[in-house]
Amino acid sequence: MADTIRFRIRRQDHPDSGPYWQEFAIPYRREHNVVSALLAIRENPVTIDGERVAPPVWDSNCMEEVCGSCSLRVNGRARQACSALVDTLEQPIVLEPMLTFPVVRDLLVDRSAMFDNLRRVKAWIDIDGSWDIHTGAPRISPQEWDLNYALSRCMTCGCCMDACPHFGLDRDFIGPAPLAQVLLMNSHPTGKYSRADRLHAIMSDGGLTDCSSAQNCVRVCPKHVPLTAAIGKLGRQTTAQLLRDIFGG
Amino acid sequence: MSTAKPTAIVVGGGLGGLWATLRLVEAGISVDLFALFEVKRSHSACAQGGINAVLDTKGQGDTVWQHIVDTIKGGAYLADQPPIKTMCEEAPGLIRTFERMGVTFSRTPEGLLDLRLFGGVKYKRTVFAGASTGQQLLYGVDEQVRRYEDQGLVRKHEWWEMLSLVLDGDGRCRGITALDLRSLQVESFSADAVILATGGLGLVFGKSTNSSNSTGAAASRAYQQGAWFMNGEFIQYHPTGMIGDDKLRLMSEASRGEGARIWTPRRAGDPRDPRSIPEDERFYFLEEWYPAYGNTVPRDVASRAIWKVVKHLGLGVRGEDRVYLDLTHLPADFVRRRLGAILEIYETFTGADPTETPMEIFPAPHYSMGGLWIDWEQDPATGGMKHGSPRNHQTSIPGLFACGECDGGYHGANRLGANSLLSASFSGRVAGESAAAYISGRSRAGRPDLEGVLGAEQRRQDEINRALLASDGPENPFALHRELGQIMTDKVGVERDNRSLDEALTGLADLQERSRRLGLDDRGPWANASLPYARQVQDMIVLARVIAAGARQRDECRGSHHKPEFEMEIPAGKFPGDPEFEEYVVRWKENNERWLKATVAQHTPEGPAVDFRPVDTSVLPPETPRDYR
Structure with a gap:
């Protein structure tokens, strides 16, 4: 069996139809990652039972772990498929969609909830307009930059959301990735002017208090975004906001 | 319809498309933004090293003029120069704007923007955000677009693919047809102007540094509907x-x-x-x-x-x-x-x-300097590009604009590192402003009626899809794409010769013929990825022919296009003042007389018809050759 790579893939034809499983085997190549293997399957989609089937559908784009497209569950854990090298994986390699999101088809899910939540928390800097005002933003120390940059590398891939025990189809929780963006925007020298708006957005239902500090998110984040540390800091910011709301100032 | 508020369509959600969207909205025009996937996943995210802008904060005496010179000479003089001039002059303003958007640019110990050195340049001129600058810039504009989306000024159509332009009886672009990548329904959308910001075409070479959605298919579709494609043969190998x-x-x-x-x-x-x-x-x-x-x-x-x-x-x-x-x-x-x-x-x-x-x-194949031909208007007062002119970034199809990698401006025969994030941002900004000017300058009365055209184009696209899904042809689109990549990599690569290029052209014509006999493994009606891919492969082959035809025509070495047979090397060990060098300069100028021209391809049923157009060298006339020794 060493000369093949075996896959067990969860298939689903339509959001409303039931799942089923198929197995595939492709010739072994040391260089294969999960996406390149899916590409090989796509070109000759024949199951190990010899049945020619529709090729599995999945999402991928950059192939270098920076666009966030190709998140799926590989052997039970959400990660970027493009950087999942088959040589490091136990076979058969089990591929499933991130089931905390609605399945569109096969391994493809609908992650619009993440983008909706970025809107919900107002994850942007309120600027006058995208023209030159002949001055930049105020200075930022290299130390502040270190934290901001770590947060800004979140590619909205959804792995943390999939791992989170509180984010899901029928739940309201904003989820770790959009929360961390609140801290990033609140840390910007002018972004902090709208700090109260963002904090109020995460102090209501589905907000920060829905997090139980399970720490799953930070363990699966492919970009090592300090999610739990960010959520901790936001806890202090919301407490301070609450006091400001009550006592003013 | 004529009383409705003006709208524009932007196709593509990378840096160029998002900048264009911002400027349209800020001009009071609401935007329908189409993208193959969530815009935040666009290929701009892959640009790593940085974005050029003269800030001169490293004590090196860097100047905007030097940025202009480096860009022009880096491109072997093949790009029109007034737009380059304006781009370089306005680069620092773009950086300041990005900074206000919250882009996490790397800092000096004093908290200012840090700069690094890049290729083809002697000064530190490249602003960066760690080594994921493109990702950070993209996120900056993505957040601003989301802000406008939240205000109802932008409507995103993610997971939609543009299939064709909708042209009215006057030949003006008045909308697009697009495929819902989930339901596979084709719809037509009308607008007062359309901007293509659809990125590069690396997938034409099979394996490249590009994201797997950078097929060039949208640019190819516009080309097949009459838009000129310029300088296709100039492909940067990173x-x-x-x-x-x-x-x-x-x-x-x-x-x-x-x-x-x-x-x-x-x-x-x-x-x-x-x-x-x-x-x-x-x-x-x-x-x-x-x-x-x-x-x-x-x-x-x-x-x-x-x-x-x-x-x-x-x-x-x-x-x-x-x-x-x-x-x-x-x-x-x-x-x-x-x-x-x-x-x-x-x-x-x-x-x-x-x-x-x-x-x-x-x-590795990396960047297409060529792209859709774009117009621009010179400002006689500054010698640069005229602000707010509706001609800027308009393609040869009226009402259709192009920006970012899918346009052919700025980089000539070779692009300098860290100039792509700059040109994507700048050209997106300009295209948005220009489309807004075009819209406000045109009366909505007396325009040819669109209803019939919208329906007809939608039916035509539906028919193509239906035929593909029903087709039982012997050709596998994935295998065909691999063959395409092989031809382009082997015969239209770093070094080129006319015999190989002739073989490539024959091979590509044959591939195109075979691409009409596809058979798909997936005929399903829902989220079928094979159908759009098959159409992309067909359109990639068309673009490959443009690239190869341009390369075949151009019998010289210029920037990324290299035919050893026509190489004119600078005499070894000779420098300005040496007679051998000066003699070389004379020959170099003679060659420019013949070849310092943009290639412009027009689509015909038989294949690309290639012609040449003059290049505007009014900013820095070609007096001194590129010399990096």
Whole structure:
């Protein structure tokens, strides 16, 4: 069996139809990652039972772990498929969609909830307009930059959301990735002017208090975004906001 | 309909498309934004090293004029110069705007924007955000677009693919048809102007540094409907691509800017571990051949040098297509801090630590300097591009604009590193402003009626899809794409010759014929990825013919386009003032008389009809050749 790579893939034809499983085997190549293997399957989609089937559908784009497209569950854990090298994986390699999101088809899910939540928390800097005002933003120390940059590398891939025990189809929780963006925007020298708006957005239902500090998110984040540390800091910011709301100032 | 508020369609959600969207909205025009996937996943995210803008904060006396000169000469004088002038002048303003958007640019100890060195340049001019600058810039504009989306000024159509333009009876672009990638329904959308910001075409070469959605299909579709395609033959090979099975991942030019050295063992097939090879047995060929710029020569020069060392001198590492890119002499913590994100990519995919072991790299297809032909208007007062002119970035189809990598402006025959994030942002901004000016300058009364056209185009596209899904042809689109990549890589690569190009053209015509007989493994009616892919393959082949035809026509060496048969080398060891050098300059100018022209291809049923158009060299007339020695 060493000369093949075996896959067990969860298939689903339509959001409303039931799942089923198929197995595939492709010739072994040391260089294969999960996406390149899916590409090989796509070109000759024949199951190990010899049945020619529709090729599995999945999402991928950059192939270098920076666009966030190709998140799926590989052997039970959400990660970027493009950087999942088959040589490091136990076979058969089990591929499933991130089931905390609605399945569109096969391994493809609908992650619009993440983008909706970025809107919900107002994850942007309120600027006058995208023209030159002949001055930049105020200075930022290299130390502040270190934290901001770590947060800004979140590619909205959804792995943390999939791992989170509180984010899901029928739940309201904003989820770790959009929360961390609140801290990033609140840390910007002018972004902090709208700090109260963002904090109020995460102090209501589905907000920060829905997090139980399970720490799953930070363990699966492919970009090592300090999610739990960010959520901790936001806890202090919301407490301070609450006091400001009550006592003013 | 005529009383409705003006709207524009932007196709593509990378840096260019999002900038265009912002400027349209700010001009009071609501935007329908179409993208193949969530815009935040666009290929702009892959640009690593930085964005050029003269801030001159390193005590080097950098000037905007030098940025203009470097860009023009870097492109071997082939790009129209007034737009370059304006782009370079306005680059610092773009950076300031990005900074206000919250982009996490890397900082100096004083908290100011840091700068790094890039290729083809002698000064530190490149602003960066770690080694994921494109990702950070993209997120900055993505957030601003989301803000406007939240205000109801932008409607996103993600997971939709543009299939064609809708042209009215006057030949004006008045909308698009698009495919819902989930339901497979085709719909037509009308607008007062359409902007294409659909990116590069690396997938035409099979394996490249591009994201797998960078097929060029949308530009090809516009071309097939009459838009001119310019300078198609100018494809940048990035000198430091990682060797890969599925994709040629990129090792940023920032690595060389930060001090990485390119070398190969002097002895062919040297089997030793690179770290055990003594300094005097290493061939630092860029430093030897180009002492003035060394490892930071422009990309076309570096790629050709690597090609020469490997293919002609037989000195590839272990006899294979690769040389070393070496960072191991630099302090590991400095390297990690400045280049962390890209080193992670290398480590993830090769398992080797670049601070310990030299990386192995080879040139990879990376960027299309060519693209849709775009107009512009000169401002007589400044010599640059005229602000707010509706001609800027308009294609040969009225009402259709193009920006970003899918347009053919700015980079001529070779693009300088860190100028792509600049041109994508700048051109997106300008295209948005220009489309807004076009819309406000045109009366809505008396325009040809659109209803019939919208319906007819939608039915035509539906019919194509239906036929493809029903087709039982013998050709597998995936296999056909691989063949396409093979032809382009083998015969339209770093070095070209007319015999191979003729073979390529014959092979491509044959592929195009075969691409009409596709058979799909997936005929399903829902989220069928094979159908759009099959159509992309068909359109990629059309574009490949444009690239190959331009290359066949151009009998010279210029920037990334290199035909050894027509090479005019600068006499070795001779410099300005030496008679041999001056004699070379005379011959170089004679060659410019014949070839300093843009290639412009027009679609015909028989294939591309290639013509030439003059280049505006009013800013820096071509008096001195490129010389990086």
